[in-house]
Amino acid sequence: MALMQLERLQYFVALAEELHFSRAAERLQLSQPALSQQVKRLERQLGVQLCERGPHGVTLTAAGQRLADGARDLVTSYEALIAEVTAVGHGEAGVLRIAHTRSDGAAVARAALASFGRQHPGVEVRAEVGWTAWNLDRLVTGDLDAAIVRTPIERPGLRVEPLAESEVVAVLPTGHRLARSRRIRSAWLLEEAVLCWPRRQAPAAHAALLTQLFGTGPFPALHDEPDADHLLAAVAEGAGIGLLDRARVPRRRGLLMRRFTAPEPHLGIGLAWRPDHPSPQLRALLATLRRA
Known part of the structure; x- marks a missing residue:
């Protein structure tokens, strides 16, 4: 019920902005009768008339104008939330927690993360620096999504994506x-x-x-x-x-x-990660590295 009401609010906001059923229906990619039916259902749910239909368009009632003013921000926030959730789920937003190894001199890490940042500007990269053993400990405990480390490593349950040889x-x-x-x-x-x-x-x-x-x-x-x-x-x-x-x-x-x-x-430099806990942001980083 709540989802249907939110969809109807989206439909009504479009109608309030267009003040014309045909134009609003085209914008929403609905048929005009379907849009009219949704607005009528919303009026029945609220128990008030929201608009007056005329031969030249639509006029909002006082109740309809108040609903349009309040619903516009609600619909905008909802659409922004859905876009953000989708982006996080696809690795296009959110946070990537990663540690560099001090022995790398940061050259390999800078190149890898710079490429990732250009392709995924919406992801916040939270980086820190530590020795390989410390980075691996943090990775195992779940405090990091990935760690740039000296290779080889001997840590059961971790995988390593090779980055460079020195x-x-x-x-x-x-x-x-x-x-x-x-x-x-x-x-x-x-x-x-x-x-x-x-x-x-x-x-x-x-x-x-x-x-x-x-x-x-x-x-x-x-x-x-x-x-x-x-x-x-x-x-x-x-x-x-x-x-x-x-x-x-x-x-x-x-x-x-x-x-x-x-x-x-x-000796090698590699990106260590936990295959049992791959965040969308980590999967995006791995895809970037493998395309390089």
């Missing part, structure tokens, strides 16, 4: 004995102090990197640095040789970058 290189202080070589063999690091991010920040990626470089062992002495800035500063001070993404090594006095001999170590 080559890992050695960062040396100027004057280091290995700087004379254009490329470095990983075995040469066994006698060096090696600086890397803490394993707890991305355990699976940390293990994958060491396996690519040293297989099952032996391993060099590893020293944790909390982030790239601290790692670079420690290398410049002579604390050891750093492992870092090639794209994140700056041109800076006191530092040198050397690639490893083939096969060069690589």
